[in-house]
Amino acid sequence: MISHDHDVAQAPILLVDDDPACLGMLSDVLNALGMPVVTARDGNEALEMICQGDIRIVLSDWQMPGMSGVELCRRVRQRTLSSYVYFILLTSLDRKHNLISGLRAGADDFVNKPFDPEELQTRLRTANRIVSLESRNVIIFALAKLAESRDPETGAHLERMREYSRLLAEDLSNQPKYADIVDADYVRTIYLTSPLHDIGKVGIPDHVLLKPGKLTPEEFEIMKQHTLIGFHTLDAAVREQPQAAYLRFARDIAVSHHEKYNGSGYPHGLKGEDIPLCGRIVAVADVYDALTTARVYKEAFSHEKAREIIREGSGSHFDPDIVDAFFRHEQEIIEINERLNDSLVYADASKMTPEMNFPLGSIPTANGV
Amino acid sequence: MNGETAQVFAEEQSINWESLKSRCIGRLDLVQKALSRFQEHLVGDLEALEIAAESRNCEEIARIAHRIKGTSLTVSADRLAEFAMDLEQKAEKHEDAMDDSLSEIREECCRLSEAIEQQIAKEI
Numbered sequence A: 001m002i003s004h005d006h007d008v009a010q011a012p013i014l015l016v017d018d019d020p021a022c023l024g025m026l027s028d029v030l031n032a033l034g035m036p037v038v039t040a041r042d043g044n045e046a047l048e049m050i051c052q053g054d055i056r057i058v059l060s061d062w063q064m065p066g067m068s069g070v071e072l073c074r075r076v077r078q079r080t081l082s083s084y085v086y087f088i089l090l091t092s093l094d095r096k097h098n099l100i101s102g103l104r105a106g107a108d109d110f111v112n113k114p115f116d117p118e119e120l121q122t123r124l125r126t127a128n129r130i131v132s133l134e135s136r137n138v139i140i141f142a143l144a145k146l147a148e149s150r151d152p153e154t155g156a157h158l159e160r161m162r163e164y165s166r167l168l169a170e171d172l173s174n175q176p177k178y179a180d181i182v183d184a185d186y187v188r189t190i191y192l193t194s195p196l197h198d199i200g201k202v203g204i205p206d207h208v209l210l211k212p213g214k215l216t217p218e219e220f221e222i223m224k225q226h227t228l229i230g231f232h233t234l235d236a237a238v239r240e241q242p243q244a245a246y247l248r249f250a251r252d253i254a255v256s257h258h259e260k261y262n263g264s265g266y267p268h269g270l271k272g273e274d275i276p277l278c279g280r281i282v283a284v285a286d287v288y289d290a291l292t293t294a295r296v297y298k299e300a301f302s303h304e305k306a307r308e309i310i311r312e313g314s315g316s317h318f319d320p321d322i323v324d325a326f327f328r329h330e331q332e333i334i335e336i337n338e339r340l341n342d343s344l345v346y347a348d349a350s351k352m353t354p355e356m357n358f359p360l361g362s363i364p365t366a367n368g369v
Numbered sequence B: 001m002n003g004e005t006a007q008v009f010a011e012e013q014s015i016n017w018e019s020l021k022s023r024c025i026g027r028l029d030l031v032q033k034a035l036s037r038f039q040e041h042l043v044g045d046l047e048a049l050e051i052a053a054e055s056r057n058c059e060e061i062a063r064i065a066h067r068i069k070g071t072s073l074t075v076s077a078d079r080l081a082e083f084a085m086d087l088e089q090k091a092e093k094h095e096d097a098m099d100d101s102l103s104e105i106r107e108e109c110c111r112l113s114e115a116i117e118q119q120i121a122k123e124i
Ligand SMILES: [Fe+2]
Pocket: A197, A198, A226, A257, A258
């Protein structure tokens, strides 16, 4: 037996009930049992909380004015990008609830109202065990780090990249033009999958990948292949699990993050909005980070110099909308860059690039960030 | 209250204390909280019910009765829950005999208030 209940942190439980007396009692009792809870009074409020937060377990009343528990469950299941949400419906004994309709909507379990605390606790433990089995987030990041370990662009590149990408996507979600495409799930997914953008570099031979200095045209052709290698790797995963929309997202980023807005990028020379939006976002994040990071063969550019290059690239290299987003959050970008500084995040970064001097001092680990 | 007396009086009691206590995992502070929350909402629901009954608004009556039933069940006020369910069903079928259920509910609510106040006084 690997996993014991005590080893698994209890995920917060969202309670949904239109009856405040039931809601209050349920929440008091679960709190007393040491389970963290949040509450919503109707389906719409609940859906909003599920979309915004990181709620993994929902315990919802069946019958509610407005959106019913079954409808809420159906809506939760329609979100294809997000982590799995374990959904329990509360049924009352006197109603002949159509359990099949609950199951069809995607409910995982049913609990009778009024509840029996012991039974409820047991069922919630099961729920927690199931959602904690899903380890995709950490596996994705581990995979990205593994791919990066062969790459001289080490340090906290991936950590900064995903922060920039999230920041830019978050900004777009507030712009009317993108509000329909970029929602909270999109923002979370770009944060999750952007570190995989260069996963195809595992397939690039050492003499090209590790070459200090400028690549010859032939070598550059080989280097470009990392986008297609990444695509094929992730596309195989997509075919294996077509319902996992985040894999498709990761695949699109891998293949399109070197495309340029004017069509002069690679591998396909896509233009403008033919480039997937996630690729256009990651392009800005990736280039800015590459510019402001020192390499074996070059010094780090200052933010001022990097921002000018981003500005000049607007409309040619980069999507102007995303460049605008970049400049709306310049201060936060500088902060991320400073906070996730390589020399601070990676204690042994100086060993990887011996030519450089890193400031000494107390060095937090990457996990602490 | 020991288990034996609870058994004897269960029939006559407005609240099934044992079942309420076990739902509150034996914590009297949670019982108190649940009861005061229940009472607070019951007052409002009763007022709304009277208004709906006066205007013979069956849909509204059914809705409020349903809510009273749910709230009662959480605190194991099983008899009130039964009366409320009765009323809910009658209102849904637009039956005329709703007045009986209504007065049953009124009376039961009086008994409940008394029982709850006694209980709260006892615990404090
Ligand atoms: Fe790349």
